[in-house]
Amino acid sequence: MGACLSANNGEPDEAGDRPSSGRSGRRGNAQAAQPALGKNQPLKHELPRWKSEGPITMGQLCSKRDEFWDTAPAFEGRKEIWDALKAAAYACETKDFELAQAIINGASITIPKGVLTDCYDELGSRYQLPVYVLSRPTNIQREDTEDENAAENTDADPGEEVVIKLRLSNGKDLKLTVRNRHTIRQIKQTLAKAENISSSQRWFYGGKLMQDKLRIEDTRVPKGHLIQVVLPYEDDDEEITTISNLEVKAPADSTNPTPVSS
DSSP, X not given: OOOOOOTBTTBOOOGGGSOTTOSOSSSOOHHHHHHHHTOOOOOOSSOOOEEESSOOBHHHHHHHHHHHHHHGGGSSSOHHXXXXXXXXXXXXXXXXXXXXXXXXXXXXOBOTTSSTTSEEOTTOOEEOXXXXXXXXXXXXXXXXXXXXXXXXXXXXXXXXXXXEEEEETTSOEEEEEEETXXXXXXXXXXXXXXXXXXXXXXXXXXXXXXXXTOBHHHHOOOTTOEEEEEOOOOOXXXXXXXXXXXXXXXXXXXXXXXXXXX
């Protein structure tokens, strides 16, 4: 199994950062964490920049994120804090840093370094988020859609017309007329052409990611309900950290991964 991510923006953890108890590393003991509690910093308005050494698609990245959020509350730490961190991470990825800061403050979460990769709750328990739940890699691969598109195009019956409501992460709401047998992937491409945006979108309904292969008729989204569409953010000139593949050895390691050799 390949090496995993460093939780400190892609930088190797120092030996002093690792809990000596041999437990999962999702939180440290309160005594070790207490000195950091008085050094709270405001959340930095920037996303971690990192690069995957191995090939990774958006679908694979989303699967790893889902795996992390599903397993994190099952180990050490408080579920309500994990829920707050998940909401804050989502807000950060959409670059709504003010909302992320409000969520952090409301949950009494301390971030000594101003980043969510290392934070503490009011009891002194430590929580570490891997960079892949906060941003996507700069070298993310496009899905290989040729075979799937060919299969989709053989569908002789596109179904009846339906109207779906979308809320884009850029703040724009719109209605789109589609066929109920079209897949999410096909509609992403339609939206990309209509709005002159990237087709590398992430669609959510009810807090769950909508898979590209899913047909509209199978989404069970009630008429008039909004689907959230997260658009990819624009690249900037910040420093890029190279990170190894996103494989997680076990749930306990997904927030305290093995440091990556430079």
